Amino acid sequence: MKADRGKKKELRSTQVKNTVEARTPFYGILSGRPDADSLNGVTEMPECFSDLNLDQVIDTITRGKERYELRPFFYSPLKDIGTIQYRHEVMRDLEDLTLLDDIRSFAQGMNTVREYVELSTKLSYKYQKERWFLDAVGVYCDVVRNLLGDLTRADVKSRGFLAFRDFLATYVSSNPFTSLCSETEIVLSQLSQLKYSIIIRGGSFTVRKYNSEVDYSTVVEKTFARFNKGATSDYRVKFSDPLEMNHIEAQILAFGSQLFPDVFHDLNNFCEKHSDFLDETIVNFDREIQFYIAYIEYLAPLKQADLKFCYPQLSEPSVNIPKDAIQLYDYECFDLALARKLVSEDSPVVCNDFYLTGQERIFVVTGPNQGGKTTFARMFGQLHYLASLGMPVPGRKARLSLFDQIFTHFEKQERMSSLRGKLEDDLIRIHKILEAATAQSIIIMNEIFTSTTLQDALFLSRNVLQRIIDLGCLAVCVTFIDELASMSDSTVSLASTVASENPALRTFKILRKSADGLAFAMSIAEKYRVTYEHLRKRLLS
Amino acid sequence: MKALLLYKDRDFETDQALPWNEDALTQDLSLNTLFEAMAGQDKFVLDIARKVVLSGSTDLDTILYRQEILRDCLRNPSVLREAYQVAVDAIEEKRKSFWAFFSHRSPGSVLYGAIESLQIFVSKLKLLRNIADEHEHEFRSSGFSRLVAMLRQELTDEYFEEIESHLRYLRSDHDVLVSAKLGAGNKGTNYILRKPPDLRLGWLKRVRLAVSRKSEPYTFHLDPRDERGAEALGNLRDRGINLVANALAQSADHIQTFFNMLRTELGFYLGCLNLYERLNEKENHVCFPIPSPVRERRHSFSGLYDTCLALTTSAKVVGNGISADGKNLVIITGANQGGKSTFLRSIGLAQLMMQAGMFVSADSFTANLCSAVFTHYKREEDTAMESGKFDEELSRMSRIADHVTPDSLLLFNESFAATNEREGSEIARQIVTALLEGRNKVFFVTHLYSFAGTFYEAARENTLFLRAQRLEDGTRTFKLEEAEPLETSFGQDLYERIVANSDDTKRRNGESYES
Incomplete structure (x- = not known):
């Protein structure tokens, strides 16, 4: 798995080099050096940590960010001033609160992508799995495009962000990515337009296409409109919505897929075609940038206290x-x-x-x-x-x-x-x-x-x-x-x-x-x- | 639908903030006596009476609007009580209804609760309509005329039938048509109960017919032993009726709000009616005051007495008459136990009652409206240390100053006397002068002769001096007369009567006038 990742990265950086000569290759947001991956190997906490209470600091910093596996970065002190400056530059860019927020929403988006992908593997009914996958791709496309937009708007100066922005620009305008986006949108909009009716009886139900029948609650509201006094309590009962489907829901969905066969056929094709949609450099950026974010978040209350x-x-x-x-x-x-x-x-x-x-x-x-x-x-x-x-x-x-x-x-x-x-x-x-x-x-x-x-x-x-x-x-x-x-x-x-x-x-x-x-x-x-x-x-x- | 009995164009807000000094007003003007007389045994009326009286209006039209309505009420006491009772019953029956005990955890119980409430409300709305039909011509006020016309126009038999047809349909347990869309993970979402195309034809039949005619292909029959399936289907049904249950429950709330409002606004007039009857028992007259605009300076009345004293004493209370139009300062001096405090209270009460739209305790009464009423009374219960007491008085004055707006009415009762006469007078003078320059009206009961004397010597045109009357033989009439301040307050008399004189009857009489 790890070797795989390395190979892919190599491939990509050579690709980028081939297309745009003048650009600095992007090795990662933590280091501008080709050997940036070396930071990843350290899993052992330095001995001085507990005496210096750095263990507490790093515990707090990484809390809630376990999925990013940030500890190795914090366990790897740098020996060269160049890389330290590389990071200072990135950190200074992140002093722009708008950019910081942008990066946070990017991270949130990538989280959603991961969650959805996981659901698409975990859940049991075919069209349910496929929809989660589609949604994951949809979020991914938005998140990546938004990030490029944000980085273009922001006045970034660091070598790290500049190189990453160049990489991102090339990626977003590449054919595979643009067609990924447009296909996602088509299938999503088809699905969201489907509307059907269920006739629920004592021991059976029937699914059919929706036939523009009137919403009964609007009828009721109209009858009582003359008493309306504006805001009142909300009596809508909140239903727990488990992600799983029960067999009734699955059956309704199955009928739905028969009522609208074309749409579900497209969905199926989409999933088979794009099983490998995540870009490794973007995934790595998502992880590594958290090193900065985590530290910034640790400092925030201290800065508020005027330190x-x-x-x-x-x-x-x-x-x-x-x-x-x-x-x-x-x-x-x-x-x-x-x-x-x-x-x-x-x-x-x-x-x-x-x-x-x-x-x-x-x-x-x-x-x-x-x-x-x-x-x-x-x-x-x-x-x-x-x-x-x-x-x-x-x-x-x-x-x-x-x-x-x-x-x-x-x-x-x-x-x-x-x-x-x-x-x-x-x-x-x-x-x-x-x-x-x-x-x-x-x-x-x-x-x-x-x-x-x-x-x-x-x-x-x-x-x-x-x-x-x-x-x-x-x-x-x-x-x-x-x-x-x-x-x-x-x-x-x-x-x-x-x-x-x-x-x-x-x-x-x-x-x-x-x-x-x-x-x-x-x-x-x-x-x-x-x-x-x-x-x-x-x-x- | 609105009752609109307190304002021409809006509801009375029962949760509005009362004046910050409501406690001081209540204490100094004995307002609780007034409220209790208005309420009788009805806590609800007590509450609304308190709120309306304490949050009086500064709008002439509103006051006259209420006076008109109140006149209607005094003419038709039984209709008022009947209508009030309908509102009370609607709220109480709903409160005690069967479904009210169920938590609203499922759309089903929300729906059945709403249906039950609406059935109660519909029956009460019908009663109201009947009252309106029956007494249509007995009301003269624009407020009641509008209400009666509205009830007759909005609550027609056809309308009741429309409501009942909905309730019948939603109450019955039948097949439902629910629309849905695909949500996250292609799970169904946005479940909405749909109205059958023609309710009267019997939608159930139509669906069944449709199913049998086309024998729709996408039909699933549950295994009778499939309990989880049945539960899941029930859950979908619940989701379907969720919105309509909500709409119905909210509608029930709205109607309840109407009844609440009706109860509130009728409740105030019921309070006035109760008070009127209580005062009448002892043949105490009341009159509808003639309010004049805030900017004017009017205060003329005859036979003005203290409503609260009249309510608590068996003796005939003494009324006072003055004409203080154009005056902005009234200084009251004179004998202790001479009725000064009672007079001051009658001024305050009349002002509040007038601005609430009520009658006042007088033969005739006219005064300008004021933006707010403040009382600053000597507080007996405070610390023994004189300096602490004076400190407290000034701190209270400071809080009042925080809230005074032009055209306020301020009632001082022996204020700033917790220090020596000269200092107290000087402070009182400075405070009163500032208040007058701030365009306020001041009534000041005082023993501070230097203070009163300074104003007397200044001979301002707009100051009126009143003095508690004392006959030659020393007896008090409890009448105030226009007279210059005198240097002594006849404490000597008081001492004579209470300590030296052993005439018990006289003493009791005197005590009952103590403020």
């Missing part, structure tokens, strides 16, 4: 020389998973800024608990991952780095069997990460070595951090050990903060600031009102 998104600039990862000057930043960024939850609860979302410049590579985050440290670390990973998908990222303005892999090490409560076991486990995992990581990797470590003595933790952490510093990769390290913050020129000290006027209030702001531990201790004292000023007043009263 910012931007197309990040991307830099190639520094080429194994830790001394290279870099420039990375994201302003007003936030955790995509948490933001979604907060917005749905009508709670405010706190945004943070960060930048890394020159030799800086590693954020060391300290400060009060529940102050947003973990969220910051997670966000840093998320932003880079999302950027690598070619998607807009949280933030007003961003410049992020490509990477070969994201490694995460988050403390996991449930794994704690014994202290020794956990420490050992931690070390084994960290060792693996350090082995696999390169200068192009991103490492995110959250509260490692909490399960040992401060002495041990300090020793182990320093060593691990030194290894990361030597590696020269990007990293975020959340820790309770202040000493780590100033280990090297490449580390940047960040701290979570509390509101100065009310230390009990956490701001969830992560700021560049030295990890002196003093402000922290003071704020806790404030919070419990045990400072000198507080104590004097309290003791006085």
Whole structure:
């Protein structure tokens, strides 16, 4: 099946090339490269997903769109800036709300087509199956023509949409498609004009052609017209309409096909002739465009809550020389998973800024608990991952780095069997990460070595951090050990903060600031009102 | 078909919004006493009386139209009651009918329910027609004349026969002719019951004849054991009668709406009739008021008394007469318990009753219509703290100000007194001045002498000062006379009588006049 699909696609792209020389071939809306199909193979969720809460994000994004099998696309971070830009262009085109709506109705139409085709295979009576098939083709023709119309009207600029539009134009004006459309219309209009009567008796019925008898309800309405007061209740009973036919309906249809033999003969011919009417490129477009739509839909409520998104600039990862000057930043960024939850609860979302410049590579985050440290670390990973998908990222303005892999090490409560076991486990995992990581990797470590003595933790952490510093990769390290913050020129000290006027209030702001531990201790004292000023007043009263 | 007894050209909307201050009006003017007297035991009449009185008209023609009809009603009380009863019976019998208990889950039960309702309604329509035939010449008002003529013209015997022939046909259980088209998946859709070409000839026969004559080929006979087939066929039949059942049920609704409207509009006049009879029992006179347009300033009457007080007291109530044409401010001062509040209420009641199209409690009464009536009464029950009370008063005033439109009538009863005299007077002065400049009419009962005095000294032409009468010996006549405001309200008298004087009879008498 898959090989088949590939073959067809090849055939078509050569066809298109042959007819219109100047046009760029269309390989897919996700990538302008001939190897675009490679995105399809990944079915395994990247390891960093659950630590970064990207699993939640992708679950929500793909919910209700299971039939498109979008996960492989989200599991395939891109390594080349070209394809990322290709996607940015498509995404920018989709900022046109009219186009977005058009694409949505196209998707809805294609869904209907699939449903109808499925019905035509599933149901049991011949003329019923054939009608569903005919309807499927009818919807398909409309949907494809509408899409071309929409794309022509829309001011699309992306290479992806332009190439697809060219493809579509050629397809729609091709002979096979135009005759498919006209045949569908003829058979459909013949069927819709049929009108027949049924005489229902106690134990039998007769079907015959309709003979212009008057609708009895209009007669009744006329009699009582003088009392008419306009709107009243609707007493029409809603009947459940199962798609299946019972044998009575089937018999009526059979009589109908005998009353109007020509029409049903045409229907039968049509179905036999067009069994293979779906175009593979269009089917693929329908699936792949959902990658963008799904993401746009995820962002919609966040944008409504006035959160910012931007197309990040991307830099190639520094080429194994830790001394290279870099420039990375994201302003007003936030955790995509948490933001979604907060917005749905009508709670405010706190945004943070960060930048890394020159030799800086590693954020060391300290400060009060529940102050947003973990969220910051997670966000840093998320932003880079999302950027690598070619998607807009949280933030007003961003410049992020490509990477070969994201490694995460988050403390996991449930794994704690014994202290020794956990420490050992931690070390084994960290060792693996350090082995696999390169200068192009991103490492995110959250509260490692909490399960040992401060002495041990300090020793182990320093060593691990030194290894990361030597590696020269990007990293975020959340820790309770202040000493780590100033280990090297490449580390940047960040701290979570509390509101100065009310230390009990956490701001969830992560700021560049030295990890002196003093402000922290003071704020806790404030919070419990045990400072000198507080104590004097309290003791006085 | 419409009753059109409240408006010449439209139905009375029973679900229209009542004025936002209906609660204040009801409380301040004791409207519930009025409504209950109108209703007797009939809750429905109570409801409609309330709605009509509270949503009075500002249209002269409408008011005169209703007055005419009401005169007819007062002349023919038994016909009014008879017709009202027909409407009540139609609605009640339908409510209790057999099919009313069935949920409308199948077109069959919808159809049978509608047929049953229509049979009830047809019998009541016939009764109405008979009443119309019998009393055709007893009505003089244009409203009733039109209604009677309409009933006689629309509800002919031929029309009743047409309805009944439909009901007979649809009730019987026979073969049906249903048309259909092909819908989704070539399933039948758009099932519509078709009328046999000639109903009288007997359509059943015709179809049977047709079938036997041509022996139509596309006929299917169900196996007698094929229960699912029979059910499926029944389902098609149901789909077929769905539309006609709907049309019939809607028609029944429409006729019910007619009866509802008739009941509503007759109900109001029945309420007026009841009130008239109650007042007559104690020989309290009423008259039809002469309304004048909204923009004019008229208020002249004689023998005006408080309808509600008349309804609740056994004593003969005292009427007042003034002529305040051209005035836009009436300030009432004078002795406590001197009938000021009663007078103010009689002004409000007369205004509402006049604008509803009713008679008023007076020997003669003329006044301009007003765009709305507002009451601002001192509220006793509010917080003990004076500042809170004053705050509340002004906040109520502010809400009134939100709704005042030019040509409103505002009744103030000892307002803004919850502070010291000077401040209260000043505020009252500012408020009243603003209201007058906004082209409104104000009746103000007050003890605030500075307030009243300021207006008196200004000697405006369009201010009238009334004072509760007090005879030389201190007794009150409960009459108001035109007189300048006096600085004392004779609270001393009141104290004398209630606290110092032990004459019980006098005291009771006094209390019954308390507002």
